[in-house]
Amino acid sequence: MADQLEFDWQLSGSGWATCRIADASAEAKYVVSYCTDPLADLINGLAGMYRPEQVERVSFDLEPVEIRWVLRGVATGVEVSIYRFPDISASFAAPDADGTLSWRTSQRRCSLVHAVVEAAQTVLREHGEAGYKARWVRFPFPAAALQRLRQLHLLDDKCDQLHDLSTP
Numbered sequence: 785m786a787d788q789l790e791f792d793w794q795l796s797g798s799g800w801a802t803c804r805i806a807d808a809s810a811e812a813k814y815v816v817s818y819c820t821d822p823l824a825d826l827i828n829g830l831a832g833m834y835r836p837e838q839v840e841r842v843s844f845d846l847e848p849v850e851i852r853w854v855l856r857g858v859a860t861g862v863e864v865s866i867y868r869f870p871d872i873s874a875s876f877a878a879p880d881a882d883g884t885l886s887w888r889t890s891q892r893r894c895s896l897v898h899a900v901v902e903a904a905q906t907v908l909r910e911h912g913e914a915g916y917k918a919r920w921v922r923f924p925f926p927a928a929a930l931q932r933l934r935q936l937h938l939l940d941d942k943c944d945q946l947h948d949l950s951t952p
């Protein structure tokens with residue numbers, strides 16, 4: 785199982801965010817729109833990985849491309865497969881196999897969740913809740929979902945990486 789993971793979330797314009805994920809072998813970058821609430825959906829999807837053998841799907845709207853994350857819990861790891869569909873309005877109910885595999889990794893749950901929690905907290909530190917809402921427009925910062933995921937991570941993953949516990 786790969787053990788190097790980088791995840792980054794940047795608010796890049798009004799209602800747009802740039803999401804970057806990379807492991808030791810490849811990186812993927814998506815410019816995601818506010819038609820859905822992608823950061824909240826990803827955080828909630830990851831929280832599902834604390835139930836055994838869970839599969840969660842999270843769709844990013846790239847207007848019109850759909851980027852679909854399939855998160856599959858395996859023992860203490862998560863398999864991440866990201867599929868690309870040309871038009872979200874047509875693919876919303878389509879099976880994963882109809883998409884093109886865009887990126888895939890297999891990670892310890894601890895590494896994956898740690899990276900996403902830290903990135904989300906960095907966004908909050910940079911912009912604050914009011915600044916986030918002003919830029920993201922349609923949805924507030926997912927503070928409660930992030931807090932819940934961080935609690936699951938701290939309790940169940942025995943994370944030995946540094947956490948900044950001063951921010952919510």
Ligand SMILES: [Zn+2]
Nearest residue numbers: 898943945947
């Ligand atoms: Zn951690």
